[in-house]
Amino acid sequence: MDIKEKYMEDTKTWHVLIIGEVDVYNAPELKKKFHDLAEQHRGDFVLDCADLTYIDSTGLGVLISLLKKVKEYDGSIEINNLKPFIHKIFVITGLDKIFTIGVQEA
Amino acid sequence: MDIKEKYMEDTKTWHVLIIGEVDVYNAPELKKKFHDLAEQHRGDFVLDCADLTYIDSTGLGVLISLLKKVKEYDGSIEINNLKPFIHKIFVITGLDKIFTIGVQEA
Amino acid sequence: MNNDIISLKLPSKPEYVMVARLASAAVANRMNFDIDQIEDIKMAVAEAIILLINQISNPEQILIKLFVESKGIRIEILGEGLWKDGDLSLEDNNQTKMGRYILSYIMDKTEFNIDKGLLRAIYMYKEVGGQ
Amino acid sequence: MNNDIISLKLPSKPEYVMVARLASAAVANRMNFDIDQIEDIKMAVAEAIILLINQISNPEQILIKLFVESKGIRIEILGEGLWKDGDLSLEDNNQTKMGRYILSYIMDKTEFNIDKGLLRAIYMYKEVGGQ
Numbered sequence: 184m185d186i187k188e189k190y191m192e193d194t195k196t197w198h199v200l201i202i203g204e205v206d207v208y209n210a211p212e213l214k215k216k217f218h219d220l221a222e223q224h225r226g227d228f229v230l231d232c233a234d235l236t237y238i239d240s241t242g243l244g245v246l247i248s249l250l251k252k253v254k255e256y257d258g259s260i261e262i263n264n265l266k267p268f269i270h271k272i273f274v275i276t277g278l279d280k281i282f283t284i285g286v287q288e289a
Numbered sequence: 290m291d292i293k294e295k296y297m298e299d300t301k302t303w304h305v306l307i308i309g310e311v312d313v314y315n316a317p318e319l320k321k322k323f324h325d326l327a328e329q330h331r332g333d334f335v336l337d338c339a340d341l342t343y344i345d346s347t348g349l350g351v352l353i354s355l356l357k358k359v360k361e362y363d364g365s366i367e368i369n370n371l372k373p374f375i376h377k378i379f380v381i382t383g384l385d386k387i388f389t390i391g392v393q394e395a
Numbered sequence: 396m397n398n399d400i401i402s403l404k405l406p407s408k409p410e411y412v413m414v415a416r417l418a419s420a421a422v423a424n425r426m427n428f429d430i431d432q433i434e435d436i437k438m439a440v441a442e443a444i445i446l447l448i449n450q451i452s453n454p455e456q457i458l459i460k461l462f463v464e465s466k467g468i469r470i471e472i473l474g475e476g477l478w479k480d481g482d483l484s485l486e487d488n489n490q491t492k493m494g495r496y497i498l499s500y501i502m503d504k505t506e507f508n509i510d511k512g513l514l515r516a517i518y519m520y521k522e523v524g525g526q
Numbered sequence: 527m528n529n530d531i532i533s534l535k536l537p538s539k540p541e542y543v544m545v546a547r548l549a550s551a552a553v554a555n556r557m558n559f560d561i562d563q564i565e566d567i568k569m570a571v572a573e574a575i576i577l578l579i580n581q582i583s584n585p586e587q588i589l590i591k592l593f594v595e596s597k598g599i600r601i602e603i604l605g606e607g608l609w610k611d612g613d614l615s616l617e618d619n620n621q622t623k624m625g626r627y628i629l630s631y632i633m634d635k636t637e638f639n640i641d642k643g644l645l646r647a648i649y650m651y652k653e654v655g656g657q
């Protein structure tokens with residue numbers, strides 16, 4: 184897993200690129216990273232998942248945890264460019280209803 | 290492993306794209322493919338290995354076997370775009386001396 | 396490949412879940428499962444291991460057995476060795492519920508072996524060419 | 527991860543070499559080997575298995591044991607089960623020579639256990655951060 188982030192002052196938005204696999208091993212690191220960013224700037228989050236190749240239930244837990252965090256200051260999360268087979272997991276778990284989601288063209 | 294081939298009438302050359310992993314499991318299939326092509330047209334071979342991600346000793350054996358075959362009709366083999374870590378295996382085994390080889394920029 | 400058995404034993408730690416994931420994907424790949432089904436099998440194996448190791452009292456090792464059958468793959472994920480002490484309860488929170496739910500959804504059959512409040516093993520099956 | 531042991535048992539068939547390759551790569555990845563070293567380990571495990579299964583008389587199963595040590599990875603590749611009948615000779619042709627040569631070159635230490643003309647096991651070691 185690799186993370187690249189950039190804060191957009193004008194829109195008060197964190198743009199975060201999530202690359203590779205988010206799993207039970209590195210999910211805690213991602214959670215800390217997200218919470219650090221939200222502490223640094225109380226912005227909205229746009230997650231670009233074009234290069235996210237795998238996410239397990241602990242990774243999804245991290246997203247939910249970030250959502251709770253940004254809700255504290257009325258922020259939002261947008262999840263973009265999900266690969267179809269990863270989008271499927273969001274649908275199965277109903278998380279497609281609590282996040283704003285964009286899917287890659289197949 | 291996936292193979293895409295095209296015969297160039299003007300230069301009497303087989304252009305073959307080798308994609309993915311060549312290993313002990315699929316090497317026999319590759320060997321048969323190469324020999325079929327050499328039977329079809331007694332041409333030179335240009336192997337594009339830009340997307341070759343792995344090759345083991347049995348895969349190298351297939352290349353040597355093809356070389357013997359094309360030598361029968363004075364043909365040649367050119368191996369292009371090898372990834373550096375795969376090129377290393379050609380160097381270790383001395384095969385860089387019996388094939389004409391091109392390596393990808395790192 | 397029919398009736399072949401592949402087994403893998405790992406320490407019960409998050410860092411090794413990837414090992415099980417990749418090994419299972421490789422077996423599924425050789426069995427002609429399609430790409431989406433390979434992703435399902437990979438994920439199911441991972442979620443099963445996560446359920447076993449994330450218990451308050453968890454096993455020392457995880458044994459993964461993959462049975463190549465004519466129509467599909469049968470998978471056993473077993474906790475082994477001394478179970479570390481702790482509350483004898485399968486902590487059932489939203490996280491584990493989500494894992495169990497994903498598992499049941501992406502595999503054709505799933506069975507949980509719970510003994511004295513501890514999850515001891517998970518048995519799964521997926522058919523080649525199924526949905 | 528120190529002193530962790532990962533073991534994998536496979537039928538002695540070409541289709542499963544990929545399983546061993548990916549599992550070993552995943553372990554090496556978690557141990558902070560760099561990308562080139564991970565490729566080396568992957569290849570060494572594969573070549574060792576190929577040497578075992580390509581003998582005229584070969585074992586039923588291959589057992590791969592990966593030992594995570596503080597400074598590197600120790601690997602044992604063992605032939606197991608009934609050895610199928612045949613000439614009791616380690617067929618030593620250009621192909622096997624090439625495999626053995628690659629193996630010895632990319633690993634820091636390599637040891638071949640040959641008994642009654644049959645290759646029974648291969649022991650290897652590679653240091654993290656070595657060349």
Ligand SMILES: Nc1ncnc2c1ncn2[C@@H]1O[C@H](COP(=O)(O)OP(=O)(O)O)[C@@H](O)[C@H]1O
Nearest residue numbers: 243244245247248249251276488489490491493
């Ligand atoms: N479908 C769900 N709906 C609500 N919460 C969920 C769902 N699935 C998982 N969760 C929980 O959300 C958690 C993240 O929130 P929580 O752990 O309470 O936040 P934090 O750790 O940031 O205090 C996940 O780890 C998980 O336990």
Ligand SMILES: Nc1ncnc2c1ncn2[C@@H]1O[C@H](COP(=O)(O)OP(=O)(O)O)[C@@H](O)[C@H]1O
Nearest residue numbers: 349350351353354355357382619620621622624
């Ligand atoms: N370094 C090498 N030099 C010469 N031959 C080699 C070398 N390494 C391997 N070989 C042999 O070349 C073989 C291919 O030639 P061979 O089997 O004789 O041809 P064919 O199978 O096409 O009749 C490989 O399978 C291998 O046994």
